[in-house]
Amino acid sequence: MKIWITRHGQTDLNRQKLMQGLTDAKLNETGIAQAREARAQIGEIKFDAVFASPLDRAIETASIIGGVDRDEVHVDARIIETDFGRYEQCKYTKMGPAMTLYWACPELFPAPKTVETIESMVARSRSFLQEIEACDYENVLIVCHGGIIRALCGYLEDRKNHIKWRPKAHNCEIRVYESVNGTHRFIEKYRR
Secondary structure (H helix, E strand, O other): OOEEEEEEEEEHHHHHHOOOOOOOOOOOOHHHHHHHHHHHOOOOOOOOEEEEEOHHHHHHHHHHHHHHOOHHHHHHHOOOOOOOOOHHHOHHHHHHHHHOOOHHHHOOOOOOOOOOOHHHHHHHHHHHHHHOOOOOOOOEEEEEEEOOHHHHHHHOOOOOOOOOOOOOOOOOEEEEEEEEEEEEHHHHHEEO
């Protein structure tokens, strides 16, 4: 099975460099263009299933890249963005030391109060991917967010700390993995 993972297209909150966790912002014109460009890059691939988080920016991106109607996208709350708590819609440069250090190096610094922990992100990512791996798909597309994608990729790269924090995923950058009988391998990356 090939698992295609991508981050949603740009929103106005991304453009303004604001933390965008559970805020349900829509794609802007740039985000729609990014998704269309990503679809063009991967060609005529047909996905057996297209998954997205419950947030509109992910569902719209999934519809475009997946080549399916919005109502054909399987929505799963386990791949929703990280809950940034009181830092939601905070400027990247004004988060303060606790959140800045955590988001830069979660291996060393704990999540501030009100912010979802790495352990929580890892647990829901693992649950979601193990369920996908039990299915008989050839190609599956997963559209999610910049935070949770780090846990999904950590699982698919069999990382000891269960996350792949760096480099961060850009909007509509697609990472392709292979999963065969519980073993994983990175195949390629499509970047706009």
